[in-house]
Amino acid sequence: KAGVTQTPRYLIKTRGQQVTLSCSPISGHRSVSWYQQTPGQGLQFLFEYFSETQRNKGNFPGRFSGRQFSNSRSEMNVSTLELGDSALYLCASSPGTSGRNYNEQFFGPGTRLTVL
Amino acid sequence: AQSVTQLDSHVSVSEGTPVLLRCNYSSSYSPSLFWYVQHPNKGLQLLLKYTSAATLVKGINGFEAEFKKSETSFHLTKPSAHMSDAAEYFCVVSRPSNTGNQFYFGTGTSLTVIP
Numbered sequence: 372k373a374g375v376t377q378t379p380r381y382l383i384k385t386r387g388q389q390v391t392l393s394c395s396p397i398s399g400h401r402s403v404s405w406y407q408q409t410p411g412q413g414l415q416f417l418f419e420y421f422s423e424t425q426r427n428k429g430n431f432p433g434r435f436s437g438r439q440f441s442n443s444r445s446e447m448n449v450s451t452l453e454l455g456d457s458a459l460y461l462c463a464s465s466p467g468t469s470g471r472n473y474n475e476q477f478f479g480p481g482t483r484l485t486v487l
Numbered sequence: 488a489q490s491v492t493q494l495d496s497h498v499s500v501s502e503g504t505p506v507l508l509r510c511n512y513s514s515s516y517s518p519s520l521f522w523y524v525q526h527p528n529k530g531l532q533l534l535l536k537y538t539s540a541a542t543l544v545k546g547i548n549g550f551e552a553e554f555k556k557s558e559t560s561f562h563l564t565k566p567s568a569h570m571s572d573a574a575e576y577f578c579v580v581s582r583p584s585n586t587g588n589q590f591y592f593g594t595g596t597s598l599t600v601i602p
Contacts, residue, residue: 375530377530402587404590413592413594413595414577414592414595416590416592419587421587426586426587427586427587427589459528461530461531463531465588467587474519474538474581474583474588475521475533475536476521476533476579476590477533478523478530478531478532479530480529480530481528481529481530483528
């Protein structure tokens with residue numbers, strides 16, 4: 372099976388712009404989670420989508436949004452970029468079914484966003 | 488409530504010596520536990536997971552971890568460090584909920600391997 376893919380791998384934007392990142396999960400996985408990773412804050416959970424619905428949400432401002440398509444691919448959008456949004460954005464997929472046998476997350480390589 | 492504490496933010500070992508990365512968890516009931524590794528500018532790769540079967544879990548690249556309920560610990564070990572083990576390691580606890588599995592990440596341990 373192909374792994375989790377994220378595009379683009381690198382992005383450079385300026386303050387005030389918006390950006391869209393894409394994530395394709397492992398085939399058959401219905402859950403996609405997004406994380407922001409920075410040296411100062413570590414790994415922080417943004418949100419999770421399951422069957423095209425946002426199921427869980429972290430503590431981020433409304434500038435961060437996402438969506439999931441019927442094929443489980445997901446996008447996240449950041450509007451009005453700030454310097455502090457510079458980070459590695461990681462996507463993780465999992466089957467999405469609650470329980471021990473379905474709870475492993477598989478991570479993509481990440482998108483490195485730099486805001487100038 | 489669930490949480491994960493990685494007791495060391497940095498660990499340095501010499502090549503060929505044992506590795507010990509410590510993780511304590513708190514959970515209101517029996518959790519699933521994971522160790523992930525992240526090499527620079529890469530995503531997280533699963534090393535091993537515990538889901539209530541054997542308490543000693545073997546993973547990839549010679550790593551293993553032991554689930555100790557009485558100590559609420561899930562420490563990661565490797566008998567002999569290799570240069571390629573230098574990376575960031577994350578301990579993760581997961582529990583099921585009515586909105587899917589919830590994941591709680593530790594703050595990470597940076598492993599340096601000295602030649």
